[in-house]
Amino acid sequence: MRLEKKATVVSSSVATVLILLKLTVGILSGSIAVLASAIDSLLDLTVSLFNYFALHNAEKHPDDKFHFGRAKLEPLAAVIEGTIISLSALFILYEAISKIVHPKAMQHMNESITVMVASFVITGFLVFFLSYVAKKTGNMVIKADALHYKTDIFSNGAVLFALVAIQYTGEYLIDPILGIAIAFYMIYSAIPIVKEGVLMLLDVALPKEDIEKIEEILKNEKEITTYHYLQTREAGSHIFISYHLVFNVSISLYDAHLISDRIEAKIKxxxxxxxxxxxxxxxPYDDSDINEEEEEW
Structure with a gap:
């Protein structure tokens, strides 16, 4: 099993534990804050299960229906997850404003604080693990999942801080004010994930520095006359590159293939x-001008 898939299994298991923990204590204590956090964990579980499905299908080999494979499921999952994070933030923002307009007293604070401490610690370990996997693999889905749970750390920490502060001060406005701050942070953090996923779905080219490295290899190849039509795109963990190499007209097809294979190995x-x-x-000759005229038609 790929490391990315193992990460989604771990995150799904953790989300399940947090749901059971928060729901049980939230229902027994009657704490609205803990129940809201349980709903957020339920959302986390849904996202993690979707991520597992996306990664499982993204690694399937090309077939008669998908000639280039299903690699774009990864950026699609990232866009969906970023959107869900943003929608969750809007819901939190709505709830926070509602609490400001209609303040409610909170009960059974000790039980609620205990649950949120446990959630904060468990989520912290999960974020550390997911961040490690995202850095090692560069996978967009795991990167989005790590961001999702990182926002949970802030939300769990804010709820915990609010519960403790409310218990000692009796000021219930602390909870909704922190909720508003968390909501804006979640939206701010989700925007880059959604943007990157959308650009990848639209076949955006590789970063400029990567293209320059490819061009450097092509320019330094003495066995070719020139090159043109360098095109690049990325889909999840897959990179697609195409280009035209111009050879001397007298070169054999065998030698041209050997040179092409050597260039491909350097680029990979x-x-x-x-x-x-x-x-x-x-x-066998530079046909870039001819092809450009045909494209204009």
């Missing part, structure tokens, strides 16, 4: 943690 070495797919067009 630039992305050791990615699955790189390269399409090489071997031209």
């Amino acid at each position: 070495a630039l992305f050791p943690d990615k699955k790189v797919h390269i399409l090489t067009h071997m031209d």
Whole structure:
């Protein structure tokens, strides 16, 4: 099992434990804050299960229906998760404003505080693990999942702080004010995840520095005359690159293939943690001008 899939299994298991813990104590204590946190954990479980489904299907090999595989499920999952985070933030914002307009007293504070301390610690360990997996694999889905649970750390911490402060001060406005701050932070954090996922779905090119590295390899290859039509795109953990190499008209097809294979190996070495797919067009002369005229038509 891939490390990314193991991470989704771990996050799903943790979310399940937190749901059972918070629901039980929340119902027994009657704490609205803890019950709201339980609903948030239920959302976390739904997202983690969806991420597992996305990663499981994204790694399937190409078939008759999906000739290029299902790699775009990863950015699609990231967009969905970022959207869910934003919607959750809007719900929290709504609840916070409602509490300001209609303040409610809270009961059974000790039980609620105990649950939130446990949730804060467990979620902290989970974020550390997911961040490690995201950094090691560069996977967008795990990166979004880590962000999701990182926002939970802030929300759990804020709820915990609010509960303790309310218990000692009796000031119930602390809870909704912190809720508003968390909501804006969640939206701010979700925007880059959604943006990156949407751009990947639209086949955005690789970053400029990566393209420059590819061009450097092509320019330094003495066995080709020139190159043109360098195109790149990324889909999850897959990178797709295509270009035209111009050879001397007298070169044999065998030698041209050997040179092309050598160039492809150099380019793939630039992305050791990615699955790189390269399409090489071997031209006997520079046909870029001719093809540009045809595209204009």
